[in-house]
Amino acid sequence: KAGVTQTPxxxxxxxxxxxxxxCSPISGHRSVSWYQQTPGQGLQFLFEYFSETQRNKGNxxxxxxxxxxxNSRSEMNVSTLELxxxxxxxxxxxxxxxxxxxxxxxxxxxxx
Amino acid sequence: xxxxxxxxEALRLxxxxxxxxxxxxxxxxxxxxxxxxxxxxxxxxxxxxxYSAGEEKEKERLKATLTKKESFLHITAPKxxxxxxxxxxxxLGDYKLSFGAGTTVTVRA
Numbered sequence: 001k002a003g004v005t006q007t008p009x010x011x012x013x014x015x016x017x018x019x020x021x022x023c024s025p026i027s028g029h030r031s032v033s034w035y036q037q038t039p040g041q042g043l044q045f046l047f048e049y050f051s052e053t054q055r056n057k058g059n060x061x062x063x064x065x066x067x068x069x070x071n072s073r074s075e076m077n078v079s080t081l082e083l084x085x086x087x088x089x090x091x092x093x094x095x096x097x098x099x100x101x102x103x104x105x106x107x108x109x110x111x112x
Numbered sequence: 113x114x115x116x117x118x119x120x121e122a123l124r125l126x127x128x129x130x131x132x133x134x135x136x137x138x139x140x141x142x143x144x145x146x147x148x149x150x151x152x153x154x155x156x157x158x159x160x161x162x163y164s165a166g167e168e169k170e171k172e173r174l175k176a177t178l179t180k181k182e183s184f185l186h187i188t189a190p191k192x193x194x195x196x197x198x199x200x201x202x203x204l205g206d207y208k209l210s211f212g213a214g215t216t217v218t219v220r221a
Binding site for chain 2: 004031033035042043045048050055056058090092100101102103104105106108
């Protein structure tokens with residue numbers, strides 16, 4: 001079956017702009033999580049959604065937001081981009097009843 | 113403070129040279145420990161879940177074990193294709209995984 005699909009794979013944005021990343025989970029999975037991965041901080045939890053409700057949020061500024069649609073697809077948005085937002089953004093999905101998350105290949109965001 | 117620590121940061125092995133990676137955690141009420149493998153430019157790939165001390169899981173040349181304070185990932189007779197970064201993670205709070213910094217394994221032919 002198809003895995004977790006993230007689009008786009010690569011993105012270059014300018015400081016101050018905003019960006020939207022998309023994630024399509026595995027069919028039947030209702031939980032979607034987002035993580036930021038950088039060389040210095042490793043994998044950091046951003047937020048988790050289940051049935052369109054945010055159940056948990058990490059320690060990131062309000063510029064980072066997300067949402068989930070009724071078909072479980074999810075988007076995350078970063079406004080007023082900063083150079084430090086350059087990272088690999090990973091989406092993971094699970095059925096919602098365990099932590100057995102399957103990750104996508106990520107979106108590589110570069111802010112210049 | 114809850115945290116996950118992996119060691120060593122990097123491991124260089126000769127093909128066939130077995131070794132172990134360590135993941136120590138300070139979490140009260142452990143609700144599972146997860147091992148992932150990550151190749152450059154890709155997302156983490158799930159390997160194992162361990163839930164209780166004494167539990168062991170195996171997959172090809174990899175074997176994961178769990179104690180009350182740490183987990184080990186043993187790589188037996190590694191091959192170059194086992195080169196990757198290995199990450200461990202534990203649930204912290206609800207629906208959130210806390211990851212270690214990872215161990216980057218390089219296996220030379």
